[in-house]
Every structure is written in C-alpha cells, then in structure tokens.
Amino acid sequence: MTNSCSSISTVLEKYFDQEVTDEERFLVEGHLQDCPACRDALKSMEELRTLMRVPVEEAVRKEDFPWVWQKIEREIRLQEKRTWWQSLRSWLDVTPLFRRKVWIPAVATVVVLLFITTQIIFKKTPSYPDVSVVEYVESQSDNVMVYQLEDPKVTVIWLFEGPEEERTTT
Amino acid sequence: MNREENEMISRCQQGDQEALKEIFDQYHKKVYRIAYGVVRQREEALDVVQEVFIKLLRSIKNFKGRSHFYTYLYRMVMNTAIDHKRKAGKRFMSSLDQEGSFEPSAEAEKGPEMILLQKELEERVRLAMDKLPDEQKAALIFRDVEGLSYQEMAEAMGCSIGTVMSRLHYGRKRMQESLKDYVKRHGEGRGASTVSER
Numbered sequence: 214m215t216n217s218c219s220s221i222s223t224v225l226e227k228y229f230d231q232e233v234t235d236e237e238r239f240l241v242e243g244h245l246q247d248c249p250a251c252r253d254a255l256k257s258m259e260e261l262r263t264l265m266r267v268p269v270e271e272a273v274r275k276e277d278f279p280w281v282w283q284k285i286e287r288e289i290r291l292q293e294k295r296t297w298w299q300s301l302r303s304w305l306d307v308t309p310l311f312r313r314k315v316w317i318p319a320v321a322t323v324v325v326l327l328f329i330t331t332q333i334i335f336k337k338t339p340s341y342p343d344v345s346v347v348e349y350v351e352s353q354s355d356n357v358m359v360y361q362l363e364d365p366k367v368t369v370i371w372l373f374e375g376p377e378e379e380r381t382t383t
Numbered sequence: 384m385n386r387e388e389n390e391m392i393s394r395c396q397q398g399d400q401e402a403l404k405e406i407f408d409q410y411h412k413k414v415y416r417i418a419y420g421v422v423r424q425r426e427e428a429l430d431v432v433q434e435v436f437i438k439l440l441r442s443i444k445n446f447k448g449r450s451h452f453y454t455y456l457y458r459m460v461m462n463t464a465i466d467h468k469r470k471a472g473k474r475f476m477s478s479l480d481q482e483g484s485f486e487p488s489a490e491a492e493k494g495p496e497m498i499l500l501q502k503e504l505e506e507r508v509r510l511a512m513d514k515l516p517d518e519q520k521a522a523l524i525f526r527d528v529e530g531l532s533y534q535e536m537a538e539a540m541g542c543s544i545g546t547v548m549s550r551l552h553y554g555r556k557r558m559q560e561s562l563k564d565y566v567k568r569h570g571e572g573r574g575a576s577t578v579s580e581r
Contacts, residue, residue: 226548226551226552226555227548230526230533230551232532232533257559257566258555260565260566261527261555261558261559261562261566262527264504264508264562264565264566265420265508265512265523265524265527265528265558266527266528268423268505268508269416269419269420269528270416272415272419272425272428273412273415273416273419276415276425276429278411278412278415281411281415281429281432281433282404282407282411284429284433285407285432285433285436285437286400286404288433288437289400289437289440292437
C-alpha cells in the first residue's frame with residue numbers, strides 16, 4: 214500500500230459501486246495500475262458480492278413464479294370470504310397473547326361481571342298493591358277488621374270474638 | 384414513474400386485482416431476490432413474497448407517489464423480510480442438510496466435494512449476514528444483490544447517500560471479517576478512518 218492509497222480509499226468503494234465521476238474514475242484507474250494492494254481490495258469486494266449474489270440468482274432461476282401468484286390469489290380470495298367469526302378467530306390465533314389462551318379467564322371474568330351487573334340493575338323490587346282499604350269496626354261483643362285490595366279483588370275480614378279469640382275469613 | 388405504471392398503481396389502489404397481477408409480473412423477481420437475500424431460505428422467501436403482495440393490495444392506498452413506486456415496494460419487502468426472519472428466529476440456525484438451502488444448479492456435473500463446499504459456503508454467508516445489523520444487511524442486499532444505485536438506496540431506506548455509503552462500508556467490512564477464509568482481505572483498516580458510522 215502506498216501513501217496515495219489513503220487518498221484513493223474514499224473513492225475506491227464508490228468506484229466499485231460505479232458511483233464515481235469521470236474525473237474520479239480516471240484517478241482510481243491510474244492508481245490501480247501501480248497498486249497491487251488496492252487491486253486486491255477491489256477483488257475482495259468483488260468476491261464478496263459474488264458470494265452473496267450467486268445463490269440468490271440460482272434460487273430465482275429455479276423458482277416457479279406462476280405457482281406463487283396462484284397462491285397469492287387463493288389467499289386473497291380466502292381473506293375476502295372470511296366471515297366476521299372467522300376473522301375474529303384468526304385474529305385470536307395471530308395475536309401472541311391470545312395464542313397462549315390467556316384470554317379464557319379474562320373472558321370468563323367479564324361474563325361473570327356482566328351477569329352480576331345485570332342482576333343488580335334489573336332486580337325486581339317488591340311492589341305493593343296500589344289501593345287498599347282497611348276498616349276497623351268495634352262493638353261490645355265482637356270487633357271486625359276489613360282489608361280490601363283493588364287489584365286483585367280480594368277482601369280479608371278479621372273477626373275478633375272477645376279479647377283472646379280471632380278468626381279470619383276471606 | 385411512467386404513465387402506464389401510474390395507471391396500473393391507480394387501478395390497484397381501487398382494489399383491482401388484475402392491476403396487482405401486473406405489478407406482480409413486473410416486480411416478482413426483484414421482490415423474491417430481496418426476500419431471499421435476507422432470509423436465505425426458499426420457503427421463507429416465498430412466504431415473504433406472498434405476504435408482500437397481499438399487504439400491497441391493502442396498503443397501496445397510502446402510496447402518494449412522492450417517491451418512486453419501486454423504492455416504496457422495496458422498503459416494504461425489506462421490512463417484511465426482516466420481520467419474518469426475526470419471528471422465525473432459531474428456525475434459521477439450521478444444519479447444512481436443511482431443505483431449501485442452496486443447491487448448485489448442475490449438481491450431476493459436480494463432484495460431491497464441490498457440492499458440499501458450495502453448501503458450506505452458502506451456510507457461512509447466511510451466518511455472516513445474520514450477524515449484521517439490519518441497516519447494513521439491507522444496504523448490502525440492495526447494492527450487491529439487487530444492484531440499486533446509492534440514490535435509489537437512500538430513497539428506499541429513508542436516509543442520506545452518506546449514510547448509505549457508511550452502512551455499505553461497515554457491512555462489507557464485517558462480512559469480509561466473517562468470511563475471511565473465503566474472501567481475501569487486503570488493505571486492512573484502510574478506509575475505516577475516512578467513513579464514519581452514522
């Protein structure tokens with residue numbers, strides 16, 4: 214490596230990538246004629262490029278691309294036909310958190326909470342009949358108490374015969 | 384971007400699958416090349432190609448035409464392939480006998496030693512690429528596999544040309560280091576002081 218190598222080094226990689234100006238190309242090519250170290254550096258870059266590119270080109274050459282397009286088309290059709298339930302299922306499958314079935318206790322908790330909340334909100338409070346009439350009639354022998362309901366039509370009569378006896382008729 | 388391509392993209396943006404087929408016909412080899420460059424395994428590369436074109440049909444509405452369409456597509460391929468590789472993780476750390484690893488074209492004409500050597504070489508390249516940071520890997524694939532210019536790379540990677548050159552330089556340096564048994568290294572240290580990693 215000569216002293217001028219350091220000045221060439223900035224443009225040598227650009228030269229290899231064919232990104233130099235005409236002036237820079239002229240400079241590099243002049244230098245390469247006299248510098249085996251820079252020629253070797255260039256060669257190793259070429260070798261590396263070949264190592265990376267050849268297997269890729271080989272793979273491209275062997276591939277059956279019309280079959281790949283058919284696969285893509287099929288997948289697009291499949292995705293279009295999916296119902297909301299399938300989409301939900303596939304989403305559950307895809308999401309890593311849900312794949313681990315962590316969602317089962319969470320969903321169970323939500324269902325239980327919903328049930329409890331619904332019960333509290335719609336709980337029936339005991340209702341009393343709208344109208345009722347109570348009459349109490351006292352006499353020397355018997356006491357009578359009449360209790361009447363409008364809906365349903367029910368009448369309850371208490372008959373008190375003396376202070377310790379009482380009868381109920383409806 | 385020419386008028387025909389403009390029209391094709393516009394039709395695809397409206398959900399026309401025929402237009403997507405036209406895009407596929409035009410770009411499938413490039414997409415596959417980039418995908419294979421990253422994952423270096425046939426089945427995985429095909430999965431990436433499939434994923435990219437399905438994704439493209441959904442997301443092409445977001446392409447506003449401010450950059451070239453191919454740089455938009457290449458960026459999508461690179462991101463998808465890198466994600467795919469990351470998710471696949473250890474599946475790629477496979478043996479030399481793994482299905483889908485590089486097989487020479489005219490195997491019958493080559494001796495078993497030659498075939499073995501080529502497979503070993505391909506595996507070494509794959510391992511060396513795996514060690515690279517994503518940006519350097521992308522730069523090397525865009526330039527050395529796909530042959531993009533610095534300007535096109537900068538557009539696809541969303542960075543300056545200087546950054547592209549830096550990533551290429553350090554990527555090549557690391558690859559040469561990892562593959563020193565296969566690639567002659569000369570001019571050790573040269574250039575390292577002149578290009579700084581951005």
